[in-house]
Amino acid sequence: GAVVSQHPSRVICKSGTSVKIECRSLDFQATTMFWYRQFPKKSLMLMATSNEGSKATYEQGVEKDKFLINHASLTLSTLTVTSAHPEDSSFYICSAPRRGNTEAFFGQGTRLTVV
Amino acid sequence: DQQVKQNSPSLSVQEGRISILNCDYTNSMFDYFLWYKKYPAEGPTFLISISSIKDKNEDGRFTVFLNKSAKHLSLHIVPSQPGDSAVYFCAAHGNAGNMLTFGGGTRLMVKP
Numbered sequence: 001g002a003v004v005s006q007h008p009s010r011v012i013c014k015s016g017t018s019v020k021i022e023c024r025s026l027d028f029q030a031t032t033m034f035w036y037r038q039f040p041k042k043s044l045m046l047m048a049t050s051n052e053g054s055k056a057t058y059e060q061g062v063e064k065d066k067f068l069i070n071h072a073s074l075t076l077s078t079l080t081v082t083s084a085h086p087e088d089s090s091f092y093i094c095s096a097p098r099r100g101n102t103e104a105f106f107g108q109g110t111r112l113t114v115v
Numbered sequence: 116d117q118q119v120k121q122n123s124p125s126l127s128v129q130e131g132r133i134s135i136l137n138c139d140y141t142n143s144m145f146d147y148f149l150w151y152k153k154y155p156a157e158g159p160t161f162l163i164s165i166s167s168i169k170d171k172n173e174d175g176r177f178t179v180f181l182n183k184s185a186k187h188l189s190l191h192i193v194p195s196q197p198g199d200s201a202v203y204f205c206a207a208h209g210n211a212g213n214m215l216t217f218g219g220g221t222r223l224m225v226k227p
Contacts, residue, residue, distance in 0.1 A: 044204065105161075108158045
């Protein structure tokens with residue numbers, strides 16, 4: 001079946017550094033990928049829609065300069081958390097819909113801890 | 116404005132009994148609904164879905180019911196098992212770009 005792979009699954013970084021999270025669709029091409037963030041005991045919040053070959057679309061309240069998204073190929077989207085701060089600590093999840101399939105496939109998620 | 120709502124943040128059920136998780140939506144343009152299950156520190160996994168043209172879809176122990184007039188759907192798990200303990204999200208599709216709109220989630224605890 002279709003698989004979306006997200007890497008790394010867990011990362012601890014120092015405040016002020018940048019962290020890159022990768023999301024790959026393994027057996028299908030994804031022109032669109034979605035990045036979500038989950039706060040403790042809260043729902044998945046859509047951060048941005050990543051579009052292959054064009055700029056990402058950010059949800060209201062999400063800082064585009066802080067959360068850089070690059071969708072350079074049909075199978076890879078990256079989310080870079082720049083100048084990370086402790087309040088950026090969260091669980092980040094990507095998902096990718098396969099063309100013609102309503103179901104969205106999710107990555108395994110990345111637990112980011114900024115110390 | 117929350118278009119998909121799960122009004123019960125948590126639910127506790129005895130093993131072997133039925134678990135019923137509810138979800139309400141406001142957007143009549145949604146045409147497909149999905150349920151996802153999420154364990155801590157893992158990404159959500161797809162559980163079951165239903166098209167807006169149907170009112171019921173069954174897959175093993177899981178059944179999803181859709182009441183379009185009430186804009187309400189529910190997930191029934193029977194019999195419930197301890198391994199079903201997780202957070203369940205309902206999601207709706209119908210917006211442009213294949214985007215899913217998620218509910219807030221319901222934490223299900225199945226007690227042995």
